[in-house]
Amino acid sequence: MESTAMRWLRTVVLAAFVAAIGLGMFVPVYSDEIGWRFQERAALDGVDKMFTELCGPNTLAAPPFFMMPVRWYSALFNTAFADPFWVRASGVLYALLLAAMLFAILRRVAANARERDVLVTLGIGMLCLGMTPLLLVWSRPEQPIALTVLSAVCLGLGGAVAGRETGRATAWLRCAAIVALVVVAASYHLKGLAGLPIFLAALFFCAKGREAHVPRIAAALLILGIAAVSASYWLDRLSCPGNAALRELYEAHSIGASISSVSGIGDLRALAETVFGNVGVLRYILLTNPDQYPLASWLPAEQVTKAESLRWYLSLVIVWSGVLLIGLVAFVAAAVRAWRARAIPAPLVFAVAALVSFVGWTASQNWSNIYETTFVIPLLLLAVLLSLATAPKAGRARSIFEVSAVGVGLLALVNVALLGTVWAPGMARAFGQAGYIEDQPLSVSIRGYRQIEPKILETGRMCGIPEPENARAVLVDELTYFAYMESRLPQHRLGAFSHWNGDLQDPVGYLKSRDSDGIVVGCHILPESLRDKALRNGRFCCLGPDQW
Structure with a gap:
C-alpha cells in the first residue's frame, strides 16, 4: 500500500476510535x-473501606503514607465533581489519554513514518474491536494504572534512544519519576503491582552512564520496598477474617485472597495449580465480545441475537489469533537478531515485560470481570506492537505486516459502525432516563443528577438523617452515594442486599451496630420487609432510627 493511502487509513482509524470513545460517553x-x-476514601474517612465493614478488623484500613497523595487527589476530584456525568467524562478523558500514550510510544519505536502509520493503524485498530471502546471509558483503577505503565515505557524508551550518557541530575529526575509512577499504580489497586516488570525495565533504560548507577539502584530498592508494603496492604484487605462467607467469595474471584489463607504445602500446591490454569487469552477476548445479555446489564439486553454474538466472537478470535501469531513470529525474529548482534533492544525488553505483566495478572484471576480487559488487553497489545517494531521487516515479512494492519484497520471501521448501529439506540434510551435506568438495575444515567440531588437530600431529611457532612454510615446506592459522598463511612447497598453481604441476615441490626444514621436508596432496591417501613419520596426511600 502507498504511504499516502496508509496514512489516510491511519487517520480514519484514529477518527473512528475517537468516535467510538465519544459514543462511550453515553454508557x-x-x-x-x-x-x-469506597476503597479510596482515606482522605475523607481517615481509612479505606469496602462496601461495608463485615470483614472484621481489616475492613477499615489506614493505607501506607505514600498512598495518601492519590487518596487526596481522589477526594478532591470526586467531591468537586460529584455527578455521574463527570465520572463518565473522566473515563472518556482517560481512554483518550491511553490512546495518546500508545501513539507516543509507537512514534518512538517506529523506524520511519510509514512503519509508524502501520503500527498505529494496527494498534488503535485492535482497540476498536468488539466492545473494547465502550469498556475503555469505565472509570476504574485500570485506567490510571494503564497510564502509569505506558508512561514508564515512554520514559524508558526516551532514555534508551538518547545517544549520550545521562547527567546526574537528569538520572535522578527520571528515576524519581518512575518511582512516582509505581506509587500511583500501587495506590490504586493490587493489579498496579502487575506492572512491576515494566517499571523495572523502564528504570534500567531511563538513564545511561556511570552517573546513572546510584540513582537506578536506589530507585530499584525503593520500588521493591513500595511493592512489598503495597502487596501486604492489599492482600490483608482481601483476607476478610471476620466473615467466612465473604472470604470464600473473595477467594473464588482472586488469587490475592487465596494467598492470604495459605497455611501449608497442600494449600500451596492447590494454589499453584489454580495459577497455571488461570493464564489464558481467549477468556479476555470473550469479555470484549458483544453479548445478548451483557454482564449485570451494563448495556441493554437483546441488542444482538445469540447467533450474532457467536459470529462476532469467532471474528474476534480469528483476528486476535492472527495478530498474536504475527507478534510471536516477530518476537522470535527480533530475539534472534538481538542475539546475533549482542544487543538488548529496549522495545524487545518492554515487550517481554508487558507479556510477563499480562501473564502475572491473568494468573491471579480465578474469575474475570469485563473491566479486567481494559488493563490486560493494552498489555497484550503493547507486547505485540513492540515485538513488531523490533523485528526485521523486509520482503514478504513487510508485506504480511502491512496487509495485517490494513485488514485490522478496515475491520475496526466496520466494528465501530456496528457499535453505533447496534448499541446507540439502547444507550440513547438509557440517556433519556435521569437517575435510575429501568432495564439496567446496576447502572445509573449520566443525565440529570443535579436536578435529582435535592430530592435525595430531602428524602434523607424526612427520616431525620443529618446533612451529608454530619452523617455517619448512611446506606446508599449507586446514585444516592453522590449526595452523601462527604458523609462519614458510607455503606454500599451491595454490601447489605446482595451476595456481597456475607450472608448478612439482619441489615438493620448491622447498621445499628455501626451507629448508622439511616438508609437513603431507590425504593426498588429495598427488600420488601424494609420497603414497607420506609418513607417514600418519589423514587427514593429512607429509613432512619425512628423507622427501625
Missing part, C-alpha cells in the same frame, strides 16, 4: 465504577 455509570471508590 451509563456501572455499579463497579462507584463501588471501587
